[in-house]
Amino acid sequence: MKRDLPLVLKYFAIVGISCFLAYVTSHSIASAQSVSPAVGPKINAGDQTDYSAPGAYKVETSLSTWKDASRMREVPVKLYFPITAAPKTDAAKFPVILFSHGLGGSREGGKRWAEHWTSHGYVVVAMQHAGSDEALWKGVPPRDFAERMKAGMTMSNLGLRIDDVHFVIDEIIRRTAASEAPFANADAKRIGMSGHSFGGQTTQAVAGQRTPSSDKQPALEARITAAIAFSANARNKIDLPRQFGGIKLPYFSITGSEDGSILGDDTKPEDRRLPYANMQPGQKYLAVFDGGDHMVFGGHGFGPRRPETTRDKKIQLDVMAGTLAFWNANLKQDMVARAWLDDGGYKATLVVKDIFEHK
Numbered sequence: 001m002k003r004d005l006p007l008v009l010k011y012f013a014i015v016g017i018s019c020f021l022a023y024v025t026s027h028s029i030a031s032a033q034s035v036s037p038a039v040g041p042k043i044n045a046g047d048q049t050d051y052s053a054p055g056a057y058k059v060e061t062s063l064s065t066w067k068d069a070s071r072m073r074e075v076p077v078k079l080y081f082p083i084t085a086a087p088k089t090d091a092a093k094f095p096v097i098l099f100s101h102g103l104g105g106s107r108e109g110g111k112r113w114a115e116h117w118t119s120h121g122y123v124v125v126a127m128q129h130a131g132s133d134e135a136l137w138k139g140v141p142p143r144d145f146a147e148r149m150k151a152g153m154t155m156s157n158l159g160l161r162i163d164d165v166h167f168v169i170d171e172i173i174r175r176t177a178a179s180e181a182p183f184a185n186a187d188a189k190r191i192g193m194s195g196h197s198f199g200g201q202t203t204q205a206v207a208g209q210r211t212p213s214s215d216k217q218p219a220l221e222a223r224i225t226a227a228i229a230f231s232a233n234a235r236n237k238i239d240l241p242r243q244f245g246g247i248k249l250p251y252f253s254i255t256g257s258e259d260g261s262i263l264g265d266d267t268k269p270e271d272r273r274l275p276y277a278n279m280q281p282g283q284k285y286l287a288v289f290d291g292g293d294h295m296v297f298g299g300h301g302f303g304p305r306r307p308e309t310t311r312d313k314k315i316q317l318d319v320m321a322g323t324l325a326f327w328n329a330n331l332k333q334d335m336v337a338r339a340w341l342d343d344g345g346y347k348a349t350l351v352v353k354d355i356f357e358h359k
Helices: 007-013 023-031 111-119 142-151 155-177 198-207 240-245 269-277 310-331 335-342
Strands: 059-068 073-082 094-100 123-127 186-196 226-230 251-256 284-289 355-358
Touching: 059 111, 059 155, 073 111, 073 155, 094 111, 094 155, 094 198, 094 310, 111 123, 111 310, 123 155, 155 186, 155 198, 186 198, 186 310, 198 226, 226 310, 240 269, 251 269, 251 310, 269 284, 284 310, 310 335
Parallel strands: 094 123, 094 186, 186 226, 226 251, 251 284
Antiparallel strands: 059 073, 073 123, 284 355
């Protein structure tokens, strides 16, 4: 489904400076070690599932570059898929989740989330968006870094990202229909969208965010069933109910108490709660993790930026648990997982100062 995006997307371009994905983490991801969830959250008596534990499937990955001939644009992807011995029946096929990296990131972004979800029976497609990816900072002198990063936040780059999402979904549907590996066991009718930072803003846009001055949803992708946004933002504070009230699908907003400004743009941690606050009720969720900063929600190793702490590991385990239950509830119609989210099971696993709400 190819689309021409109208100029109203100029509004969306201002949201991204606050969305800088810790720039060196994508560069160092190949050497980063995944957290081993040896101790998962304590599950209440109503559901004994440990949603933070690795799933039953072994995970395989492959790198590919998909070519959109209509735009003469390449979209590098990293595919995560469960290893299975036999073809799945239609009812048992794996839902598909897209992941969009933050500003300065790559298709290695979200690695920890993708591996966890895939081990529980999902196919994950991690996209790389040329123009706002790691090419912004690689080989750039430190004195020029901030300006180069800010230069990546343009209307055209956001438009390219949004069109990347539409194109990748087209490709998933085409490859699934053709039974191409690894999509022979994928269910292209159950698609989740997710992203961190600028990828979270991309997620908001394709989920149906409006501009403050129009009821149109210029980037809406109707083939998405549910969405998770990590460290997204409401930078423009004009008419927030209009902006976010049109997001109708199940939606999970995830942020932290220290998830504020990245490039000196004055973003406050509470700004990242505003999208949820201004959405209409109906399977909307918010998690705010005490002490969580911007880096911890990228789903990758921390590289040289700072040491990874015990609290970071706990937050990431809790993110794995909550997001898996959300996908299970909305992409697999798992009513046990939904009850665990809605009836206090998930909240009971979090630390006292964490916030978890739903409406």
